[in-house]
Structure formats: C-alpha cells, structure tokens
Amino acid sequence: MHIVADENIPLLGAFVEGLGTVERANGRRLTRSQLMNADALLVRSVTSVNESLLAGTPVRFVGTATIGTDHVDIPWLERQGIAFASAPGCNASSVVQYVLGVISLYLRRCQREGFEGLTVGVVGAGNVGGALVGRLQALGARVRVSDPPRQSAGAGLPFASLEQVLACDVVSLHTPLTTTGECPTHHLLNSDRLASLGPNQLLINSGRGAVIDNRALLARLGGTQSPTVALDVWEHEPEPLTELLDHCWLATPHIAGYSLEGKCRGTEMVARALHLWLGRQLPLTTEELLPEPPVTAMAFAPDIEPVEAVHRALMACYDPRDDDARLRRAVDQASAGGLALGQAFDGLRRNYPVRREPGSLKIQSTPGSDGGRLLAAAGFQIS
Ligand SMILES: NC(=O)C1=CN([C@@H]2O[C@H](COP(=O)(O)OP(=O)(O)OC[C@H]3O[C@@H](n4cnc5c(N)ncnc54)[C@H](O)[C@@H]3O)[C@@H](O)[C@H]2O)C=CC1
Numbered sequence: 001m002h003i004v005a006d007e008n009i010p011l012l013g014a015f016v017e018g019l020g021t022v023e024r025a026n027g028r029r030l031t032r033s034q035l036m037n038a039d040a041l042l043v044r045s046v047t048s049v050n051e052s053l054l055a056g057t058p059v060r061f062v063g064t065a066t067i068g069t070d071h072v073d074i075p076w077l078e079r080q081g082i083a084f085a086s087a088p089g090c091n092a093s094s095v096v097q098y099v100l101g102v103i104s105l106y107l108r109r110c111q112r113e114g115f116e117g118l119t120v121g122v123v124g125a126g127n128v129g130g131a132l133v134g135r136l137q138a139l140g141a142r143v144r145v146s147d148p149p150r151q152s153a154g155a156g157l158p159f160a161s162l163e164q165v166l167a168c169d170v171v172s173l174h175t176p177l178t179t180t181g182e183c184p185t186h187h188l189l190n191s192d193r194l195a196s197l198g199p200n201q202l203l204i205n206s207g208r209g210a211v212i213d214n215r216a217l218l219a220r221l222g223g224t225q226s227p228t229v230a231l232d233v234w235e236h237e238p239e240p241l242t243e244l245l246d247h248c249w250l251a252t253p254h255i256a257g258y259s260l261e262g263k264c265r266g267t268e269m270v271a272r273a274l275h276l277w278l279g280r281q282l283p284l285t286t287e288e289l290l291p292e293p294p295v296t297a298m299a300f301a302p303d304i305e306p307v308e309a310v311h312r313a314l315m316a317c318y319d320p321r322d323d324d325a326r327l328r329r330a331v332d333q334a335s336a337g338g339l340a341l342g343q344a345f346d347g348l349r350r351n352y353p354v355r356r357e358p359g360s361l362k363i364q365s366t367p368g369s370d371g372g373r374l375l376a377a378a379g380f381q382i383s
C-alpha cells in the first residue's frame with residue numbers, strides 16, 4: 001500500500017510501520033497529481049479533501065488526524081465508497097488546557113481571585129466543550145451551555161439560550177464550522193451578537209475562525225466599550241486579518257490543540273482506523289511512544305494560596321502568551337518584507353515547540369487539601 005501523508009503528522013512512521021510506503025507532502029499545497037499512486041491519504045485540517053482533489057485517483061481510504069472535519073467533503077467520499085476516519089476528541093484536553101490558561105491570565109488581568117464565582121458561557125458541549133464544562137465547574141466557575149443540537153437530542157446538561165451564554169463574564173466557542181443543517185455555525189457571532197458583548201467580558205474562539213464574522217468583530221473592537229478577545233482561529237487562515245490581530249488581547253496561530261499528546265493521539269486514531277480497514281490490529285499506543293516530559297513534577301510551599309498554585313502550575317505547563325508573542329513577531333517580520341503572511345503563520349504551526357498537557361505533570365506537595373482539589377480539577381496529577 002502507498003500512503004500519502006501530511007508532513008505535520010507526528011510519529012506516523014511508527015504507527016503505520018509494515019503497512020507499506022509512506023510519502024510526506026505539504027498539506028496546504030497537495031494536488032491531485034501527487035495522489036496518482038496513493039491508496040490512502042492522511043491529512044490535517046489544511047487540506048481540502050473533495051472531488052477536485054480525489055476524482056480519478058486510486059485513493060480508497062482518507063484519514064484526518066484532527067477533530068474538525070469541515071475540510072472534508074464526507075458525503076462525496078461516502079458516495080464514492082471511500083473509507084473515512086477522523087480523530088474525535090484527540091486533542092480535546094489540549095484545547096481545554098489552552099482555554100484554562102487564557103482564563104487564568106484574564107483573571108489576573110481583571111484582578112479577580114480564581115475561577116470561583118466567574119460565569120463562563122460555553123457554546124458547543126461536545127468533546128472539547130463538555131470536558132471544559134467539567135473542569136470549570138470543578139474549579140468553582142458557574143457555567144452556562146448553549147448547544148441546540150444536543151439539547152434537541154435530550155442530552156442531560158442544563159442548557160441556556162445563546163443570548164444567556166453571551167451575557168457571561170467569559171464566552172468560549174467550541175462548535176464545528178457548519179454552513180447547513182438546522183443550527184449552522186458560520187458567522188454565528190455576527191455583528192448583532194457581537195454588539196451585545198461589553199467591556200467586562202472575554203470572548204475566546206478556539207473552534208473555527210469563521211464561527212465569528214471577523215470583519216464584524218474588527219468593527220466592534222477598538223473603543224473603550226470593547227470586550228477582551230482571545231483568538232486561536234481565524235477566518236481565511238493562514239492569512240488572518242492583521243488589523244484584527246492588533247485588537248486582540250491574545251492572538252495565536254491555531255495551536256490550541258497542539259499539545260504533543262493531542263497531536264500523537266490524532267495520529268494513533270487514524271492509524272488505528274487504517275489498520276482496522278485493512279483487517280489488522282494496531283500494536284502500539286501513544287502512551288508507549290511519548291517521550292518523558294521536560295518537567296515531570298512540581299511542589300508548592302504549604303502557605304501559597306491555592307488559586308495562585310493553580311495559576312503557576314497552568315503557566316508552567318503552557319503559557320498562551322508565548323504563542324501570542326511568536327505570532328505577533330512573525331506577522332511583524334512578514335509585514336516588514338520577510339515571508340508572506342501565510343507562510344509565516346504556517347511556519348509557526350509546522351515548527352511548534354513541544355508542549356505537554358497538565359496530565360503529564362505530577363504535583364508532589366499541594367497547598368492544603370483545597371489546593372490539591374483545585375489542582376486536580378485543572379487536570380494535574382496529584383501524588
Ligand atoms: N483550535 C484548535 O486547535 C482546535 C479546534 N477544534 C474545533 O473545535 C470543534 C469542536 O470540537 P469537539 O468538541 O471535539 O466537537 P464535537 O463534535 O464533539 O462537539 C461539537 C458540539 O457543538 C455542537 N453544536 C453544533 N452546532 C451548534 C450551534 N449552532 N450552537 C451550539 N452548539 C452547536 C454540537 O451539537 C456538539 O455538541 C471542532 O469541530 C474543531 O473545529 C478542535 C480541536 C482543536
């Protein structure tokens with residue numbers, strides 16, 4: 001079998017060893033002519049997989065090592081009898097880590113003490129949003145959830161209207177990008193809904209860029225009454241509106257899901273699906289392949305405030321300001337005549353530093369039982 005795979009799928013060699021030959025390709029620039037000998041295609045979110053890419057090729061299996069599938073024309077694949085697999089939930093903990101980090105920084109910015117009493121609106125309560133809701137509640141936040149498809153299906157959460165969710169101190173978006181169906185999310189946050197957000201609110205988008213009308217958001221920002229905004233995803237990636245970036249408090253290049261664990265689980269899940277499709281069993285797991293994290297343990301003095309300990313532990317694992325600084329530097333260099341903006345954005349993603357999830361860090365001594373409870377709520381191991 002010949003597998004063509006995006007060059008940004010880590011550990012693929014180990015996971016597909018023995019299945020055939022693997023050829024790596026730039027996912028953003030992949031063309032049909034590169035697939036003329038391919039039996040299987042493994043992509044990430046930057047490759048549009050549709051009739052124009054695949055018609056006339058021998059590809060019979062497509063896998064995307066991502067949660068999102070808006071780049072794949074799944075109905076067309078089904079009509080062609082091409083097998084398809086994605087990686088639901090693979091990097092959900094990574095996105096939750098990003099969101100908790102952003103909120104923790106915001107709490108300091110507003111001089112608020114911890115998550116207790118903060119209201120957080122979560123739009124979309126699937127793998128990512130659902131995990132986020134659990135962590136936020138355990139940290140003491142009051143959470144409101146909008147998810148009409150889940151609500152209609154009779155899921156157990158207490159749901160709120162989108163308007164109620166948009167009135168929370170923090171609003172975090174976790175829907176897929178959809179343009180059809182009963183609850184399409186394309187430009188769900190349009191100019192009217194953005195107008196309802198005020199200066200004491202934080203809006204986070206780590207779902208898909210076009211869930212917010214980016215031009216309308218740009219028009220909303222800038223005055224003293226603007227909400228604070230943290231964007232990880234952008235309309236028209238890899239070329240975000242640079243003026244919008246200037247008005248964002250935190251701006252990152254679509255890396256919320258880029259923990260090493262998250263990326264490797266994505267590889268494992270599509271490799272497992274490919275093995276199953278071939279009637280085989282995948283003999284490896286991500287846990288067996290992950291290297292030892294650079295920091296494995298942390299200890300706190302008994303007199304440190306529990307909320308301070310949570311903030312320090314979150315930042316020790318991952319500080320979103322580092323990615324924000326890298327993106328702004330890359331955009332400045334691009335506008336000064338270096339690389340094109342899209343190349344700079346994609347370059348940051350391709351060469352992303354190793355980042356580990358809270359579950360990789362063991363807290364050896366906690367500041368009292370409340371500290372231990374809060375650190376466990378944020379996802380850390382407690383020894
Ligand atoms: N920034 C990043 O690095 C990453 C971004 N993502 C994005 O996050 C999205 C969500 O991921 P998961 O939670 O795993 O997906 P999921 O499919 O498990 O959950 C999505 C939820 O959104 C709900 N939903 C759909 N339309 C809605 C609407 N109009 N209003 C409110 N809720 C709506 C669905 O009912 C579902 O419960 C992915 O589709 C992907 O686009 C995912 C991983 C990483």
Ligand SMILES: O=C(O)C(=O)[C@H](O)COP(=O)(O)O
Pocket residue numbers: 008043044045046065066067068069091254256257258349
């Ligand atoms: O899993 C998803 O969905 C994501 O958004 C990925 O984290 C995006 O990563 P790339 O596929 O764009 O590398």
